[in-house]
Amino acid sequence: MIKLDITKALISADKIAAFECKVAEAQKALEEGTCAGNDFLGWLHLPSSITPEFIAEIQACANTLREMCDTVIVAGIGGSYLGARAVIEALSNSFQWLTNKGETPNILFAGNNIGEDYLYELTTYLKDKKFGVINISKSGTTTETALAFRLLKKQCEEQRGKEEARKVIVAVTDAKKGAARTTADKEGYTSFIIPDNVGGRFSVLTPVGLLPIAVAGFDIAALVKGAADMEAQTGIDVPFTENMCAQYAATRNALYADGKKIEILVNYQPKLHFMSEWWKQLYGESEGKDGKGIFPASVDFTTDLHSMGQWIQEGERTIFETVVSIATPEHTLLFPSDEENLDGLNFLAGKRVDEVNKNAELGTQLAHVDGGVPNMRILVDRLDEYHLGQLIYFFERACGISGLLIDVNPFNQPGVEAYKKNMFALLGKPGYEKETEAIKARL
Ligand code: PA5
Numbered sequence: 001m002i003k004l005d006i007t008k009a010l011i012s013a014d015k016i017a018a019f020e021c022k023v024a025e026a027q028k029a030l031e032e033g034t035c036a037g038n039d040f041l042g043w044l045h046l047p048s049s050i051t052p053e054f055i056a057e058i059q060a061c062a063n064t065l066r067e068m069c070d071t072v073i074v075a076g077i078g079g080s081y082l083g084a085r086a087v088i089e090a091l092s093n094s095f096q097w098l099t100n101k102g103e104t105p106n107i108l109f110a111g112n113n114i115g116e117d118y119l120y121e122l123t124t125y126l127k128d129k130k131f132g133v134i135n136i137s138k139s140g141t142t143t144e145t146a147l148a149f150r151l152l153k154k155q156c157e158e159q160r161g162k163e164e165a166r167k168v169i170v171a172v173t174d175a176k177k178g179a180a181r182t183t184a185d186k187e188g189y190t191s192f193i194i195p196d197n198v199g200g201r202f203s204v205l206t207p208v209g210l211l212p213i214a215v216a217g218f219d220i221a222a223l224v225k226g227a228a229d230m231e232a233q234t235g236i237d238v239p240f241t242e243n244m245c246a247q248y249a250a251t252r253n254a255l256y257a258d259g260k261k262i263e264i265l266v267n268y269q270p271k272l273h274f275m276s277e278w279w280k281q282l283y284g285e286s287e288g289k290d291g292k293g294i295f296p297a298s299v300d301f302t303t304d305l306h307s308m309g310q311w312i313q314e315g316e317r318t319i320f321e322t323v324v325s326i327a328t329p330e331h332t333l334l335f336p337s338d339e340e341n342l343d344g345l346n347f348l349a350g351k352r353v354d355e356v357n358k359n360a361e362l363g364t365q366l367a368h369v370d371g372g373v374p375n376m377r378i379l380v381d382r383l384d385e386y387h388l389g390q391l392i393y394f395f396e397r398a399c400g401i402s403g404l405l406i407d408v409n410p411f412n413q414p415g416v417e418a419y420k421k422n423m424f425a426l427l428g429k430p431g432y433e434k435e436t437e438a439i440k441a442r443l
Contacts, residue, residue: 001233002390003379004244008365009320010374011254019250019405020240026404027236027246030397035404037411042197043396046205047227047389055221058207061170061190062214066105068168069132073122073152074212075111076136077144078281078416079200080172084136084212085109086278087204087388090271091218104217105132110152111145119148123155131156132168134215136208138194140178143420149180172207199411201282202396205389219385226389234397244394248322248376249402255320255374256294256406264312265298266323268361271383273300275324279395286403286410293406302360309364313371320374324391325361327381329354 006016029035030044065072074084088107093099100106110122133152137145157165171184171191184191192207203209205227210220234245241247252263263283265276276298287293297319299308312319335356337349348356365375378394380387403410425435 001229002244002381002387002394004248005377005379006247006251008369008375008377009251009255010369010372011251011258015254015258016247016250017240019253020246022405023240023246023250023401026249026401029404030400031236036409040197040199040202040411041400042195043199043202043205044400045231046198047224047231047393050205050224050228052221055210055224058192058210058220059214061192062211064190065132065134065168065170065215066217068164069105069130070102071108071126071129071131072105072212072215073108073110073126073131073133073148074136075133075145075148075152076109076172076208077112077142078285079203080136080138080142080145080208081109081112082201082274082278082281083204083209083392086274087209087213087218087223087385087392088216089274090383090388091385092216092271094271105215107212107216111135111137111142111148114144114147119151123151126152126155127159130160132170134170134172134212135180135184136172136212137178137180138174138200138203138208140173140180140182143423146179153183170211172211199413201285202411204278204392222385223389223392226386226391227393228389230390230393231397234394245398245401248394248398249405251376252294252320252322253402253405260294260318260320260374262295262297262319264319264321265296266301266321267298268301268323268357269326269329269383270300270303272324272326275388275391276300282395282399283402285413285416286399287406287408289408289412289415292408301364302357305360305364312368312373317372320376321368322376322378323361323365324378324380326383327379330383 026035030041033041074081097106108122110119133149133156135145135149153165153169156169160168166188169187169189171180171189172194173180173184173191175181175193192211194203194206194208198206205224210223213223214220234243265279267273267276280296280298283294283296288295312321333353335345335348335351335353337346369375378391380391400410421435422439425432425439428436
């Protein structure tokens, strides 16, 4: 199991222990469904409720896409995108894009921005591809995703014919509502339902994440097993001091109460970049409301030690770091020795690259702690499906607890509506006439 190390968190045990009662209340409220946002608690026991039959159903659909497509576009944004990308990038060969010999479809992402160049370049690239689309949207009405899907659906039908396109377009959406559901039903697409009681950012273990991850060729049963094992290890019956989620939620809130307003999630493996993006969305949307919430930031080390490293070492002391540390890489690469030793690196000859990375990690922790930056570490044995499943559930449950510790509803996101209202008013969307008038008066 993954582990949490808080020995360098630079906060007294008493300050962490002060949260024990409140954590217990939060755990109870989650378990009994009495907290704010209690209609969105479907994620809590999701891993242990996923059946082998359901996994097989998703796998069967994934196999069809794998057989019929050389490229699969996952259209979605926020919670309907980041979890799948996080897992796929963490598990894929870093050069998959260049080395893929057609044994598995390339997975590309769309519907997560409105960049005209991005969509132009994507649709141009797809012109000679046998591509399929997974259209993911819980509401079924999200503009970014709907725009991309309209373009991709048309292109797929033009290139493959309507009949074949029907077989390679899959919808993951609400059971009844939204344009994505209407289209899927009308066109007869294979579709999967996003449960009503699972919010977007907690949905990676529903078909939202599982289907794209399976299409990419990864073992979704192992991912779910990892999450289910973590669910069992962090439940209400596991004592405060032994419960990773409780400890993480309490420690980060003790630090927050001590003036540490920014948490930086750190990795030393470039493959984890999108795991951090997923984590930022999970914590940012869950906690940032009512004028409260730790600001979630992230860095990729050692890359960002050559940019953000200076700020972290000596900037304003309002930050703490949580490092996701992977014990063993999947591959071994030794530094060769060199007779001339012109670069002076013979002291590393025969050592694994990871040994250098680990010493960079340790050296950075020592330096940052000396610089007054509290450090937590999440220790992960390997980057595989099982451990990623654990990591995902660990962060989800800790997030639910943590949001309740600051007395916000961790499961809504009212703030994300503000920009949409203005954008629709500016674009003259029918039904927004009053807002359009009001906004024009301000410009
Ligand atoms: O976590 C959330 O609820 C959001 O980030 C949504 O996932 C995001 O806005 C996309 O919404 P939808 O799935 O309805 O298209």
